[in-house]
Each structure stands twice: as C-alpha cells, then as structure tokens.
Amino acid sequence: MQELGIGEVVRRSGVPASTLRYYEERGLIGSVGRRGLTRVFDETVFERLALITVGRSAGFSLDEIALMFAADGRPRLDRAMLAGKADELDATIVRLTVMRDGLRHAAVCPAASHLECPTFRRILREAGSGG
Amino acid sequence: MQELGIGEVVRRSGVPASTLRYYEERGLIGSVGRRGLTRVFDETVFERLALITVGRSAGFSLDEIALMFAADGRPRLDRAMLAGKADELDATIVRLTVMRDGLRHAAVCPAASHLECPTFRRILREAGSGG
DNA sequence: GTCCTACTTCAAGTCGACTTGAGGTCAAGT
DNA sequence: ACTTGACCTCAAGTCGACTTGAAGTAGGAC
Structure with missing residues (x-):
C-alpha cells in the first residue's frame, strides 16, 4: 500500500497536522512507522479519519471512538458496546429529527415568538419526554 | 403562572443550579424576577431547558441556541437562520444514520477487525463523501 | 556550506461549557 | 439568639479537544 507523509494526509x-499528531498520541490513528523522524501513513488512515469525524459529530468522545477500533481484546464486549452505541445513536436521531421539524416549523410560523407557538411548544414537549 | 424557586426547577x-445560573448569565433562560436575592422562574423555563438540551445534543453551541430564542430583532434573518439550522440538522441526521448502520453491522460482522470488513468500509466511505 | 521546506518534540495556551469553593444573605425553626 | 438550609455572588478550576509557539532535525537545491 502506498506510503504517505503527513503533509499528503493533510492535503x-x-x-x-497538529490534529493528526494529537490523534496518533491518543491512539486513534496509527502511523505505519517512521522514516527517520517523520511519520508514515497508509491509505487506511482516511477511513479512520472519516470514522472519527462522523463519530465526533455523533457526539462520541475520542475515547469512545478509540474503543470502537479496538479489534483485539474481548470482542464480545466490544460488539455489545457497538450495539449499545447504535441504540444511543437511534435515540439521538429521533431527537434531532424532532428538533429539525421544530426548526422548520419555526421558520415559517407566524407567531411572534417561537415559544408562543403551540406547535413549537408541542414539539418541544415531545422532545423533552422522548429524550 | 406558578412561580418556582431554583430548587424546584432543579428537582x-x-x-x-450552577447550570441554571450559568444559562441565565448567558441569556438562555430568563428568571421572571427576584424575590429578594433569589431567582424566580415560571413554567416556561422547562420548555427552554428542553430546547437547550435537544439543541446541545444536536451539536449547537449555546450561542447558537440563544439566537434561536431571539424573537425580537430582525425576524427575517432569524427565520432564514432557523431554516439553515434545519438543513444542517438534516445533514447531521444522515451522517448519524450511516454511522448507526455501520455500528449495527459491526456488531454482528464476523470480520476480526471492523476496518477489515468490506461492508463497514463501504459505509465509512459513504459517510466520508456524503458528509 | 547554507538555505529552504517539511517535518519533529514538548510545553503551554485556548475555547466552550460548566463546576467548585469561599464567603455572604435571608427566612424559618427551636 | 442562634443554627440550619436554601439561596446568592464572584473568581478560579476542570475537562475535552485541539492549537500555537519555540526550538530542533533531516534531506535536497544551489
């Protein structure tokens, strides 16, 4: 597989680069090795970065994301954890969907304040109880 | 409307309470007034708190959430902004859905490492390009 | 040989979102 | 009168996720 310098990965x-070094330090991405001092990555780093980005925007911490990578070690626990995370995500998706609908409504709602709009308030109540 | 002390709101x-004070300082919730030193809230605070909670988990900053409340001031801009936030949310929801599917798959996938699983990698690629 | 560019380390700084702690107020209970 | 408990303010601390800056190295162009 092709070897990449950090600059190439940045591009x-x-x-x-500072983030890549930080992620490496935290064990989230692994450089293949070093050529002299400088880190050498391979193509798989992009997949990991994609997963990190998506995971972050899903509200997972770097530690949690690091756990998802841990292929070695107890796979049993690992898989249960992944399923758990998927469930968490499901709940988040529901809440975001409610929020999105609320915002869309607020964007067209004629009420002076969104908090005075019955529809918006109902949506909020649902979000509060459901989350 | 019923008046509530901070302790009641906490319960x-x-x-x-520290968070409630912080939110008030940031202009996210407004106490109705003071009774002596102590803050007095009314029931609407719960709706606001619900919105804040949902908004935070949607990845909005407190500043952004504060803007959503601003009923006074240019409503035109406000509504466009709300629609924009809704679009952002849509994109986020898509990414989370992809992530969730990826996790669900990884939870049952027989591959040793998730990064070796073709399905998982395809899902990641989609997430990376779509996000 | 020395300049440039791309890299390196390590310590410290930043930012958002809170939390914690010290010290003070006030009303009610004993 | 005094203690208790719920509240207050304000400054400082914490935590996660990075960023920034200073000082150094390694390899190629001139």
Whole structure:
C-alpha cells in the first residue's frame, strides 16, 4: 500500500497536522512507522479519519471512538458496546429529527415568538419526554 | 403562572443550579424576577431547558441556541437562520444514520477487525463523501 | 556550506461549557 | 439568639479537544 507523509494526509483529508499528531498520541490513528523522524501513513488512515469525524459529530468522545477500533481484546464486549452505541445513536436521531421539524416549523410560523407557538411548544414537549 | 424557586426547577428538570445560573448569565433562560436575592422562574423555563438540551445534543453551541430564542430583532434573518439550522440538522441526521448502520453491522460482522470488513468500509466511505 | 521546506518534540495556551469553593444573605425553626 | 438550609455572588478550576509557539532535525537545491 502506498506510503504517505503527513503533509499528503493533510492535503487529502483536510485535517490539520497538529490534529493528526494529537490523534496518533491518543491512539486513534496509527502511523505505519517512521522514516527517520517523520511519520508514515497508509491509505487506511482516511477511513479512520472519516470514522472519527462522523463519530465526533455523533457526539462520541475520542475515547469512545478509540474503543470502537479496538479489534483485539474481548470482542464480545466490544460488539455489545457497538450495539449499545447504535441504540444511543437511534435515540439521538429521533431527537434531532424532532428538533429539525421544530426548526422548520419555526421558520415559517407566524407567531411572534417561537415559544408562543403551540406547535413549537408541542414539539418541544415531545422532545423533552422522548429524550 | 406558578412561580418556582431554583430548587424546584432543579428537582423537576434535573439541571443543576450552577447550570441554571450559568444559562441565565448567558441569556438562555430568563428568571421572571427576584424575590429578594433569589431567582424566580415560571413554567416556561422547562420548555427552554428542553430546547437547550435537544439543541446541545444536536451539536449547537449555546450561542447558537440563544439566537434561536431571539424573537425580537430582525425576524427575517432569524427565520432564514432557523431554516439553515434545519438543513444542517438534516445533514447531521444522515451522517448519524450511516454511522448507526455501520455500528449495527459491526456488531454482528464476523470480520476480526471492523476496518477489515468490506461492508463497514463501504459505509465509512459513504459517510466520508456524503458528509 | 547554507538555505529552504517539511517535518519533529514538548510545553503551554485556548475555547466552550460548566463546576467548585469561599464567603455572604435571608427566612424559618427551636 | 442562634443554627440550619436554601439561596446568592464572584473568581478560579476542570475537562475535552485541539492549537500555537519555540526550538530542533533531516534531506535536497544551489
């Protein structure tokens, strides 16, 4: 597989070098090795970065994301954890959907304040009880 | 409407008093007034807190959430902004859905490492390009 | 040989969102 | 009168996720 310098990874991923070093330090991405001092990555780093980005925007911490990578070690626990995370995500998706609908409504609602709009308030109540 | 002390709000919302004070300072919730030194809230605070909670888990900053409340001031801009936020949310929801599917798959996938699983990698690629 | 560019380390700084702690007020109970 | 408990303010601390800056190295162009 092709070897990549950090600059190349920065260019192709848009992730700053400082962040890449930080992720490596945290064990989220692994450089293949070193050529002298400088890190050498391979193509798989982009997949990991994609997963990190998506995971972050899903509200997972870097530690949690790191756990998802841990292929070695107890796979049993790992898989249960993944399913758990999927459930968490499901709940989040529901809440976001409610929020999105609320915003869409508020954007066209004639009420002076969104908090005075019955529809918006109902939506909020649902979000509060459901989440 | 019924007047509530901060302790009551804490009990019914689960939000710590320190956080309530902080939100008030940031202009996210307004106490109705003061009775002596102590803050007095009314029932609408729960709706606001619900919106804040949902908004936070949707990845909005407190500043952004504060803007959503601003009923006064240019309503035109406000509504466009709300629609924009709704679009952002839509994108987020798509990404989360992809992530959730990826996790669900990984939870049952027989591959040793999730990164070796073709399905998982395809899902990631989609997430990366779509996000 | 020295300049440039791309990399390196390590410590410290930043930012958002809170939390914690010290010290004070006030009303009610004993 | 005094203690208790719920509240207050304000400054400082914490935590996660990075970023920034200073100082150094390694390899190629001139």
